[in-house]
Amino acid sequence: MSTSQPLLDVRDVVTHYGKIVALRGVDLSVASGEIVTLIGANGAGKSTLMMTICGSPKATSGQVYFDGEEITGLPTHEIMRKSIAQSPEGRRIFPRMSVMENLIMGAETASNADVDGSLQRVFDLFPRLKERQNQRGGTLSGGEQQMLAIARALMSKPRLLLLDEPSLGLAPLIVKQIFDAIRDLNQGDGLTVFLVEQNAYHALKLAHRGYVMVNGKITMSGTGKELLARDDVKAAYLEGGAH
Amino acid sequence: MSAPQESFLVSCAKDAAVGGLIALALFSLMIGMQADVATGLGGQLGITYRWGAVGIAVAVVFAGRLLLNLFVWKADTPVTRTLGSFIPKASSVVGLGKYAMPIFLVLAVVLPFLLTYWLGSRGSRQYLDLAILVTTYVMLGWGLNIVVGLAGLLDLGYVAFYAVGAYSYALLAQYFGFSFWVCLPLAGILAAFWGIILGFPVLRLRGDYLAIVTLAFGEIIRVVLLNWYEFTGGPDGITGIPRPSFFGIEFERGEGGFADVFGLEYSSIHRIIFLYYLILIMALVTNFVTMRLRKLPIGRAWEALREDEIACRSLGINTTNTKLTAFALGAMFGGFAGSFFATRQGFISPESFTFIESAVILAIVVLGGLGSQIGVVIAAVVMIGGFEFFRGLEEYRMLVFGLLMVVIMVWRPRGLISVRRPSIALSGGKASVISADLVQEGHG
Numbered sequence: 107m108s109t110s111q112p113l114l115d116v117r118d119v120v121t122h123y124g125k126i127v128a129l130r131g132v133d134l135s136v137a138s139g140e141i142v143t144l145i146g147a148n149g150a151g152k153s154t155l156m157m158t159i160c161g162s163p164k165a166t167s168g169q170v171y172f173d174g175e176e177i178t179g180l181p182t183h184e185i186m187r188k189s190i191a192q193s194p195e196g197r198r199i200f201p202r203m204s205v206m207e208n209l210i211m212g213a214e215t216a217s218n219a220d221v222d223g224s225l226q227r228v229f230d231l232f233p234r235l236k237e238r239q240n241q242r243g244g245t246l247s248g249g250e251q252q253m254l255a256i257a258r259a260l261m262s263k264p265r266l267l268l269l270d271e272p273s274l275g276l277a278p279l280i281v282k283q284i285f286d287a288i289r290d291l292n293q294g295d296g297l298t299v300f301l302v303e304q305n306a307y308h309a310l311k312l313a314h315r316g317y318v319m320v321n322g323k324i325t326m327s328g329t330g331k332e333l334l335a336r337d338d339v340k341a342a343y344l345e346g347g348a349h
Numbered sequence: 350m351s352a353p354q355e356s357f358l359v360s361c362a363k364d365a366a367v368g369g370l371i372a373l374a375l376f377s378l379m380i381g382m383q384a385d386v387a388t389g390l391g392g393q394l395g396i397t398y399r400w401g402a403v404g405i406a407v408a409v410v411f412a413g414r415l416l417l418n419l420f421v422w423k424a425d426t427p428v429t430r431t432l433g434s435f436i437p438k439a440s441s442v443v444g445l446g447k448y449a450m451p452i453f454l455v456l457a458v459v460l461p462f463l464l465t466y467w468l469g470s471r472g473s474r475q476y477l478d479l480a481i482l483v484t485t486y487v488m489l490g491w492g493l494n495i496v497v498g499l500a501g502l503l504d505l506g507y508v509a510f511y512a513v514g515a516y517s518y519a520l521l522a523q524y525f526g527f528s529f530w531v532c533l534p535l536a537g538i539l540a541a542f543w544g545i546i547l548g549f550p551v552l553r554l555r556g557d558y559l560a561i562v563t564l565a566f567g568e569i570i571r572v573v574l575l576n577w578y579e580f581t582g583g584p585d586g587i588t589g590i591p592r593p594s595f596f597g598i599e600f601e602r603g604e605g606g607f608a609d610v611f612g613l614e615y616s617s618i619h620r621i622i623f624l625y626y627l628i629l630i631m632a633l634v635t636n637f638v639t640m641r642l643r644k645l646p647i648g649r650a651w652e653a654l655r656e657d658e659i660a661c662r663s664l665g666i667n668t669t670n671t672k673l674t675a676f677a678l679g680a681m682f683g684g685f686a687g688s689f690f691a692t693r694q695g696f697i698s699p700e701s702f703t704f705i706e707s708a709v710i711l712a713i714v715v716l717g718g719l720g721s722q723i724g725v726v727i728a729a730v731v732m733i734g735g736f737e738f739f740r741g742l743e744e745y746r747m748l749v750f751g752l753l754m755v756v757i758m759v760w761r762p763r764g765l766i767s768v769r770r771p772s773i774a775l776s777g778g779k780a781s782v783i784s785a786d787l788v789q790e791g792h793g
Binding site for chain 1: 646649657659661663667769773
């Protein structure tokens, strides 16, 4: 499954917000075809790492490689045109544009020759979106908006999908639907997924491998099962999380 | 039965009386006493008392408050609700654009002929001048709509580009003797260039902060024009700006003039009609370009930028270029309108490009409904036409005008035409219009 060279490789990345250090030397890699999750408490730096991979903010030191090519210093829009797609934290759909327009925006900058095919795929994945294609994005429910955000990211036919807290503020049943869709994408389409989550139980169950971040540093890593079984992970992140 | 009725009346009257007393206390100083140079006292400063005016003001406050209490604030069925139900819902004007557009267009095209037929060439001149003015503002509104309505960048200094366009033409004509038709594209390019110049420093700003900087930019341009006396003529302005020719044929009496060439009897109205059609075509080009761009990736990127900048970047949209093209294109149309303004007036000075102009153009866009093309037309007709219509009211004109704007914004907080038609839909799928009634977010 994994080749010698990881699809995404983060090496000793340090990121500052002004004078505040957010990431203190993070090493992490995602092989092609994997689902890798990053869990951690609020303010641990999970989202910052996600944003640093996307080039905003830029890493103060260290390197990020995508498919063997260094992308550390590139402007955000160039990174996002490299078969990387991101579903940002808080969904950030375009509220006054229709569902269809939202989806088309996802395919706009990508060199995706088969827009109709991608559209078909995301409608298969989330039939709800097809029903609501002419409705404006802002009128969708939270879960539908999250589906739309993921679907929009998929419209560029990415090889790597970055998901920032897709379960944020959603009911358990919807979370399950979203995670099922991610698994489906990984197994069916061979999509590589890097998932940042607070919902540690579901994320670790879904992922092949996981990393735990504390205070801007990776403290633990291992397969999803291993991490789920560890007592310290259970104590810190899984208290009452197994619903 | 009668007891609560009475107490209702009494409480309304009491409330109104309190309002009247407060008004009396305030107005007795503000209105009742006027400091002026008293006659017969050797030019000393004295006080004139105007108790009659105070009485009227207090009576107005008392009566107004009493009526509002009776019929709106304390009434079971407020009159405003009844009135409000007469105002069409946004969803019911969805079809308006479809019918209004062709009707407006036909009306606009035949307007000069209708006017000259009814009123004769002398009587119609005033109305044609007004039509030219309104159309100029429609064009400016459409230009600003690209920046504010589509890209969501609040620009309070749009008049700067209008000024750049006007001065470009005036100065190029004055120094190099270029004709209007050569200067028109040059003025557009120069204005677009200034749009980019403004765009660069404000790339990272949004909302209120952007508004302040664009406001400052508008003032800078005006102040430079005012003070660079050797080049722009400063407050004296530029006079004798050449009139546009009909593709080389001048609108003059006698041999080789427009009337002579086309075998018509000479009339000064020909030039006015020509100017009217000129601005109409320029405005329609603006509209056409905007409508086309909305359906292209760049137009969708503008709208996406208005909705969410971070999401845009996560989708690989170059927000820098997107913003700069919006500024440049909006500015270009402002520049075109500016050079038209210069050629129509024949005289320009910095006084024509004050902040109030920016405010009026922005008001047209906001009242019309951000991003709505037909809304801009209606708002321009109502605002600029209304300006002239209420001229008879003299000093009360601004009062009526302000009241009108308040009323529109209270009843239609998102502008007259607040629906948005998606620029894309799956083939075969019905592209329903997205009405503001569905979700009232309240923010622009």
